[in-house]
Amino acid sequence: MRLLRYIGKRLLHLVPVLLGVTVLVFFISHAIPGDPARMMAGQKASREAVENLRRSMGLDRPLHEQYLRYMKGLLHGDLGRSVRSQRPVVEDLKDFFPATLELTLASMTLCLVVGLPLGILSAVRRNRPLDHASRVFSVCGVSMPVFWLGLMLLLLFYRNLQWLPGSGRLDVGLDPPASVTGLYLVDALLEGNRPVFLNALSHIILPAFCLSYVYLAVITRIVRSSMIAVMEQDYVTTARANGISEPVVILKHCLKNSLIPTVTIAGLSVGELLGGAILTETIFGWPGMGKYVVDSVNFLDFPAIMGFTLVVSLSYVLINLAVDVIYAFLNPQIRY
């Protein structure tokens, strides 16, 4: 019950941030030097069409009136109309959202499954070979151009070794599973469709690894450093002095404490994941929002770009709200 109140309070704090996000996106799309009507209409539209659009968009009005109008549209789920597809941007994003969600979730799972144990082991075996190896791995991760990593993975696993497929979510000719969640892996499991599941799995491995690498590096580092800080605490000595075995000391007494700083950093670094999705999806022909926005960039389709920016930033803010809740859950010293 208190947790609910805490969430409510956090949501209230969120309102100004969300407003700010919309203001900034509004400014980028309406007040940047250049002609917003021209941008909205697309480079190829005729002069008359641009003038008509200007009037119909109310761009001859003062800025604050325009903003109110824009907000009203937003609250009704109106992000404008894509120049390229001639459909409402919201509809487009809805179509592409599940693929991005699937890829992001797969990457996060990978990070937790690999990054957490790797960080813990590096901390426990500090300055031993494994720790050095994981440090090199992390430094490369945070310095890696995601798009180049994707290309190199394609070169190695698709072209040279031919182990894994190189693009899309499924082989051409396979029908996607009946859509329940929109995530092929989950839907295929629900359907009990083994070949589709395995095929979808083989398609997601490369992009998920590519996307997760940067994030993995960040998580491994923060887990390692916070574990090391916690392992020097008195209560860890107390636990050992009470005869508690080393695995329990590490996994119970140290881990929960070290997760407290970890979740904060993990939440903030989700930004890397969301940005990286743009590049990863483009490289692997993954039909998600990231690929959609890059295609829109090449077409200078502004409503689509701004819609994407807004949706992704809102997700980022909400993810960090969730992180705050997890934080409060882990840390009893937070009074909520």
Next chain:
Amino acid sequence: MPSSTPRSGTDPTGGWRRFREEHAWQIREFFFTLHLLRRNPSAVAGFVIICSMVFLALAAPWVAPYDPIRISLSERLSPPSWHHLFGTDELGRDLFSRVLYGARISLRIGLLVVGIAGGLGTILGAVAGYVGGKTDDVIMRCLDIVLSFPSLVLAMALAAALGPSLRNAILAVAFVMIPKFARLVRGEALAVRERPFIAAAKVSGASHTWIVFHHVIPNCLSSVIVLGTLVVGETILIASSLSFIGLGAQPPTPEWGAMISVGRKFLMDQWWYATFPGLFILVTVIGFNIFGDALRDVLDPRIRR
């Protein structure tokens, strides 16, 4: 007029001596930092990488065997050889030369962005931290909004709105980086504000502007340098990503991200095209990252020594 005294500043050695006397502590601190850096292997490795990249960038016109935009259709898409160390591209241009010239572009982007964002961010943060109150609130809330966008996403939207060009990409990335500096400096300025020499300066009638520029900002400088080093690396990554999706440098500019973007079309048969520019991005960014981390360790008073 009597002859000038040694302290008047017209005598260069006297001025230097006075400077040395007044700043003896800072000078000792500086040399101690250098000493610690020399003993830190990753600092040395990072420094060597950065220096090599700067050297290659500066010396590109002399080191590069070919003109980076010279087209030679007879040699198009030839694999790496002694003539063309990294092979050639679809117009027969020498990739090794292009990659070297690319270092100039990427390092310039890094420096410009850190210059703009570091400068503006430091001033904003110092003002917010020093003045406090409403000003602080307004500045920090605005910067929080910028921070609630993933950096690449906001940079992309800005660059797209400004129009695809290298200059606009630099502006976009700089805008995204401002809050990082501002938040850091604000935190330090809050601490500096309480130090006795600020009160002393106020008593002696110094203006607020003077205090911000002569006391607050100099005291935050070492952390700004650390962050600046790390941000150079991040900037090179984001800027090349923008170029890769078509929003930064435009062909035929030999920018690494733009080269990879074209090289991608030839990935399956001409592996060298996309590989070498990316390798240079990776190595350069590693250099800045490990040097920045080492610098932070060395300057951090808690783990110093």
Next chain:
Amino acid sequence: MNGDLLHIQDLSVRFFTYQGVVRALEGVHLAVRRGEILGLVGETGCGKSVLARSILRLIADPPGRIMGGRILFKGRDMLTLPMKEMRRIRGNDISMIFQEPMTSLNPVFTVGNQMEEVVRLHQKVSRKAARRICVEMLEQVRMPDPESVLRKYPHELSGGMRQRVMIAMELSCRPDLLIADEPTTALDVTVQAQVLHILNELTRARGTSVLFITHDLGVVAHLCDRVAVMYAGKIVETAPVDALFRSPGHPYTRGLLAAVPSVDEDREVLASIPGVVPGLIDPPAGCRFHPRCPAARKECEHLEPAGVEVGKDHWVFCHAGRGKVKGER
């Protein structure tokens, strides 16, 4: 000896640091008898805590290492026990309370969770039984409303309450020996008296031996049966409490006692003895106290003093020690 529960023989511990090898303990002999409270006094940094941690083999390696000696507990040498056996002793036969009540309980688990974990680790009992043991223990340390304390997190308790929780937790498995490493130093004076009283009462009633580490001679006089005085990694004097206060044998002990009226801070102790505590990286040869000793002689500079029994049960490690010199130990 038969009455000895714990017998430390010739224990040496070193820390290998960048600055050099710290000789934290050198040839320490110490015995704790059944049912007694033995005080271990000395200045900060003299090796008291290292000694306490060595007994349970809690020295982090690296940088620390136990170089030699034996720690006999009920006749078994704990230094050669396999780790599994060692864990069975920790918290069960020998348990330990630390100086900082603020940080020695894990902040993210409830008091009940942590206490029950220890009880169930060493005693084959159900959850419910474990809970009952915890409640009983908290009652015995005079904790009001034990049930609700078990549901609380450490940060919701005061320092004195936390230290009482620690005492309850560490006595819950009825250990034979309790090592208390300055358990009251971080507490207010009034709370300190209360906690000492509880500790004294409980351990006396159960016949638990206590190795009580402190730098506060007032507490020693009040609480302990016997005292061992430590200086720069060595034991310099052991004696029954009365004998020590009546006729201190070692010049260092005399210096300590001279500073007693206001002994709350280490600094004041130091002020009454000329010179400074030697660094343990390169300690003085011979008797480690000789550079500061008013009664230093020639042999003190190169010869380590052997133990001299100056009274019943009263040993002094000093060349100037009174009484007849016993053979080498």
